[in-house]
Amino acid sequence: MIEMQDTGFGYQGGAPLLSGMTLSLQPGSFHFLTGPSGAGKTTFMRLCYADLLPTEGQMSALGKDMRGLSRDGIAALRRKVGVVHQDPQFLDHLPVAENVALPMTISGEPVNMAAMRDLLGWVGLAQQARAMPASLSGGERQRVALARAVILSPDLVLADEPTGNLDWDMSMRLMQLLIELNKSGKTVLVATHDLNLIRATKAQVAARVLRIANGGLHLAGADL
Ligand SMILES: Nc1ncnc2c1ncn2[C@@H]1O[C@H](COP(=O)(O)OP(=O)(O)OP(=O)(O)O)[C@@H](O)[C@H]1O
Known part of the structure; x- marks a missing residue:
């Protein structure tokens, strides 16, 4: 590897x-x-x-x-390669789901909303899909960052x-x-x-x- x-x-x-x-x-x-x-x-x-x-x-x-x-x-x-940083940065004007989907959006792939829901459920943030990044706790931010890091299945x-x-x-x-x-x-x-x-x-x-x-x-x- x-x-x-x-x-x-x-x-x-x-x-x-x-x-x-x-x-x-x-x-x-x-x-x-x-x-x-x-x-x-x-x-x-x-x-x-x-x-x-x-x-x-x-x-x-x-x-x-x-x-x-x-x-x-x-x-x-x-x-x-999926990367999670100590202090993950998000696009603050976009809700959690859109931030997690960014790697797909950037690479021009259609966003699979069902897969997105599964991923947010996996990191325990299904309820926060529409939340804005500024409202998240530190632990939630890291889990959003992890979801974003693995959305392209690295x-x-x-x-x-x-x-x-x-x-x-x-x-x-x-x-x-x-x-x-x-x-x-x-x-x-x-x-x-x-x-x-x-x-x-x-x-x-x-x-x-x-x-x-x-x-x-x-x-x-x-x-x-
Ligand atoms: N872009 C850069 N240009 C020049 N030097 C840099 C750059 N980035 C890091 N360094 C230097 O390289 C060294 C190693 O930095 P690095 O961030 O990789 O260490 P680290 O082990 O991750 O540290 P920490 O545990 O404090 O995060 C440090 O002396 C740092 O100042």
């Missing part, structure tokens, strides 16, 4: 931030990504959905070589600190949805600082933990 061989990345004009990363993220796997603040977790996630391209080594995502990826290639790749779901602003119960509720997605066959990668969340999730799913530290990517020990 994601393959890296001695892959590195540095922002323009800066020293390399990540280097020598070697990874084979298998289809259907569940991984956490952890590491200190500023280590490069978000940068790593951005590489995985071709929002950034590696500056060293080799990398492929969903079978596509990231080197020399055309604009169309990047767009096709992103269609297969193969890979990336969540960058999705529970950063949520209490424990809501964090676990969101993790439950990510676990369900994984059990339905999706590859899931979740960046988080929260070791308790990792431990609680690992009790339910065979998740592995990647750690970014000192500019490199490491597999964390079994104690995590």
Whole structure:
């Protein structure tokens, strides 16, 4: 799903931030990504959905070589990757249902309203379909963001600190949805600082933990 061989990345004009990363993220796997603040977790996630391209080594995502990826290639790749950000942004003048449907609208696909209702029901927000984003709680916003991330049925779901602003119960509720997605066959990668969340999730799913530290990517020990 994601393959890296001695892959590195540095922002323009800066020293390399990540280097020598070697990874084979298998289809259907569940991984956490952890590491200190500023280590490069978000940068790593951005590489995985071709929002950034590696500056060293080799990398492929969903079978596509990231080197020399055309604009169309990047767009096709992103269609297969659903992303949930820590602080999801919505179009505030559109209700929840339209925000969730945006990836379909943008890609010119007809919106399947029945599928939309199912999806909102799955994230527990069937009653909020017509609500405006500004009226949602933090946990509701994250669940709307998750629904939006999976509406095109991506193969890979990336969540960058999705529970950063949520209490424990809501964090676990969101993790439950990510676990369900994984059990339905999706590859899931979740960046988080929260070791308790990792431990609680690992009790339910065979998740592995990647750690970014000192500019490199490491597999964390079994104690995590
Ligand atoms: N667009 C950018 N241009 C230059 N440097 C950047 C850019 N985005 C991030 N950085 C730098 O890259 C480093 C890694 O940032 P990144 O956001 O990937 O870390 P992180 O591990 O996700 O941090 P946190 O846990 O605090 O969210 C930081 O030093 C950051 O300042």
